[in-house]
Amino acid sequence: MSTKPLRVVVLTCSTRPGAIGPAVANWLVRTVAPHAESLHVELQHVSLRDLDLPFFDEEDHPALGAYRNAHTKAWSKIVDEADGFIAVTPEYNYGMPATLKNALDYLSHEWAWKPMGFVSYGNTSAGTRSVQHAKQVITTLRLVPLGSTIALRLKDTIDSAAVRPSAHLTASANGLLEELVGLAHALKPMREAARPGIDAGPLPGSYTRPLTLDDAPHVLVLQRCCWVDEALSNETLDLAPFTETLEDVRTWLTEWETIGLWLHGRLIGMVRARRTSQTGHIGRLAVVPDLSGRGIGRWLLRHAANSLASSCDRIELSTGSRSTKNLHLYTSEGFVQRTEDREGTVELVKRS
The missing domain is CATH 3.40.630.30 (Gcn5-related N-acetyltransferase (GNAT))
Structure with a gap:
C-alpha cells in the first residue's frame, strides 16, 4: 500500500452568511471520517467563504499557470495537491452558485483527471439541478463526475440547522466516498501523465x-x-x-x-x-x-x-x-x- 494517503477536498460552496452549507459539510466529514481512515484517505475541508476568491482577476488564461495573485496561488496549491473533490452545494435559480463557477474558472491543469462528487441541498429539487449544471462545466476541465450523488431535501433532512442522522444517509455518504476513491486510483496514471514537466517516454502514452x-x-x-x-x-x-x-x-x-x-x-x-x-x-x-x-x-x-x-x-x-x-x-x-x-x-x- 502507498504510504501517502489520497487527499479528498470537501468543498463548501455557499458563501452566504447563515447558509446551511457548512453544517452539511461538517456532517459529511464527521460521517465518513472513520471510513476514510480505513480507505487511507485524508479529508481536507475547504470553504469558499474562507478562501474569499474575488471574481476571476488574473491577467493570463489559467491554462498558462502564470498566476500573479496570492489568492490564486493558494487556491492552485490546494487543488493541485488534491486527488479528488466532494462539492457541497446549494442550488440558485436552477444552477450552481456563482462562487463555485468562479472557483472552477480560476484554474486549469490542476483539475485534470480527478473525480468530483456532489452533496446538494435545497427545497423542491434538493439541489439536483445545481449538480447537473456543474457537471457540464467540470467535464470541460477534465474533472470526472461520480455517478453517485447525495441530494438533501431541506424539510426532510435538516433539523435545527443540522443534518438529521440516519443509517440511509450514512450508507450513502460512505458509498460516495468509496466510489470517489476507486475512481481516483483508476485515474492516477492519467493525472500523472498530464502534470506539467512530465517527460514523454519512448512508447506512445x-x-x-x-x-x-x-x-x-x-x-x-x-x-x-x-x-x-x-x-x-x-x-x-x-x-x-x-x-x-x-x-x-x-x-x-x-x-x-x-x-x-x-x-x-x-x-x-x-x-x-x-x-x-x-x-x-x-x-x-x-x-x-x-x-x-x-x-x-x-x-x-x-x-x-x-x-x-x-x-x-x-x-x-x-x-x-x-x-x-x-x-x-x-x-x-x-x-x-x-x-x-x-x-x-x-x-x-x-x-x-
Missing part, C-alpha cells in the same frame, strides 16, 4: 518520473520478473533483485536517483543513477519481459548516462559475465569491459 518510496512495491515486482533471464544465464539465484526485501528497496530508493517508465499505470521499466566524486554509476536497468526488444532498455540507459555526463569523468556499470544481451547493449553504447571477478560479475566503464 508512456512517461517518466522519479520513483519514490511509494513506488517500492512496484519496483520489487519489476526487478524480480526482469532478473529471471539474468539468473538463468548466469546459473545463480544469488542476485540482489531476487533477495531484496521491500525495506531494502526503500533504502536504496533514498540513495539513488531512480527514473521509472510508466505506461497506463504500469511500471514497465526503470534505471537508477548516482555520482560519487567524478564517477557516475548506473544500475538496475530493467524492462518488463513482454516489452523487451523495443529499444526501451537502450532509451533508459541513454537517459541515465545523459543525466550523469555533464558532472562525471566516467560512468560505470556491471552485469553478469554470461549476460550476452546486456553486454551487447552496453558495448554498443560505448562501454568497455574493465574487470571480471570470481563471481562472474563484469565491470564496464565509459568515459564521458
Whole structure:
C-alpha cells in the first residue's frame, strides 16, 4: 500500500452568511471520517467563504499557470495537491452558485483527471439541478463526475440547522466516498501523465518520473520478473533483485536517483543513477519481459548516462559475465569491459 494517503477536498460552496452549507459539510466529514481512515484517505475541508476568491482577476488564461495573485496561488496549491473533490452545494435559480463557477474558472491543469462528487441541498429539487449544471462545466476541465450523488431535501433532512442522522444517509455518504476513491486510483496514471514537466517516454502514452518510496512495491515486482533471464544465464539465484526485501528497496530508493517508465499505470521499466566524486554509476536497468526488444532498455540507459555526463569523468556499470544481451547493449553504447571477478560479475566503464 502507498504510504501517502489520497487527499479528498470537501468543498463548501455557499458563501452566504447563515447558509446551511457548512453544517452539511461538517456532517459529511464527521460521517465518513472513520471510513476514510480505513480507505487511507485524508479529508481536507475547504470553504469558499474562507478562501474569499474575488471574481476571476488574473491577467493570463489559467491554462498558462502564470498566476500573479496570492489568492490564486493558494487556491492552485490546494487543488493541485488534491486527488479528488466532494462539492457541497446549494442550488440558485436552477444552477450552481456563482462562487463555485468562479472557483472552477480560476484554474486549469490542476483539475485534470480527478473525480468530483456532489452533496446538494435545497427545497423542491434538493439541489439536483445545481449538480447537473456543474457537471457540464467540470467535464470541460477534465474533472470526472461520480455517478453517485447525495441530494438533501431541506424539510426532510435538516433539523435545527443540522443534518438529521440516519443509517440511509450514512450508507450513502460512505458509498460516495468509496466510489470517489476507486475512481481516483483508476485515474492516477492519467493525472500523472498530464502534470506539467512530465517527460514523454519512448512508447506512445508512456512517461517518466522519479520513483519514490511509494513506488517500492512496484519496483520489487519489476526487478524480480526482469532478473529471471539474468539468473538463468548466469546459473545463480544469488542476485540482489531476487533477495531484496521491500525495506531494502526503500533504502536504496533514498540513495539513488531512480527514473521509472510508466505506461497506463504500469511500471514497465526503470534505471537508477548516482555520482560519487567524478564517477557516475548506473544500475538496475530493467524492462518488463513482454516489452523487451523495443529499444526501451537502450532509451533508459541513454537517459541515465545523459543525466550523469555533464558532472562525471566516467560512468560505470556491471552485469553478469554470461549476460550476452546486456553486454551487447552496453558495448554498443560505448562501454568497455574493465574487470571480471570470481563471481562472474563484469565491470564496464565509459568515459564521458
